[in-house]
Amino acid sequence: MSNQECCAGVGAAPLDVEQAAELAAVFKALGDPVRLRLLSMIASREGGEVCVCELTPAFELSQPTISHHLKLLRQAGLVDCERRGTWVYYWALPAALDRLAGFLRTSVTA
Numbered sequence: 001m002s003n004q005e006c007c008a009g010v011g012a013a014p015l016d017v018e019q020a021a022e023l024a025a026v027f028k029a030l031g032d033p034v035r036l037r038l039l040s041m042i043a044s045r046e047g048g049e050v051c052v053c054e055l056t057p058a059f060e061l062s063q064p065t066i067s068h069h070l071k072l073l074r075q076a077g078l079v080d081c082e083r084r085g086t087w088v089y090y091w092a093l094p095a096a097l098d099r100l101a102g103f104l105r106t107s108v109t110a
Contacts, residue, residue, distance in 0.1 A: 025076055026077070026100060028076070030078075032072075034061065035069045037058070038070060039073055039078055041058065042055075042090050042092050048092075049090060051090075052070065052087060052089075055070075077096045078093060078097065079092050080093055
């Protein structure tokens with residue numbers, strides 16, 4: 001998600017075209033079980049970051065496939081990374097997750 005303020009909660013007001021496109025990209029990135037697990041593993045990591053070498057063994061997928069999934073999470077603005085020598089370290093972007101959570105939050109009651 002961009003650095004712009006996103007939208008109010010889902011029940012607050014209809015999305016405009018730009019907001020809908022931005023959120024759709026995030027939901028598309030999260031729409032794959034592998035990417036959802038990767039984000040969860042990264043975001044829940046004590047210390048705030050995790051090496052790709054620690055993520056790959058959790059899946060029965062090749063390292064290039066895991067890297068592709070991580071790239072899509074980066075492009076959606078949910079995680080960022082830094083190369084340190086041979087390895088790449090990932091961390092979740094709290095502001096993006098907070099904006100997403102804020103959108104999903106609703107005060108509408110049944």
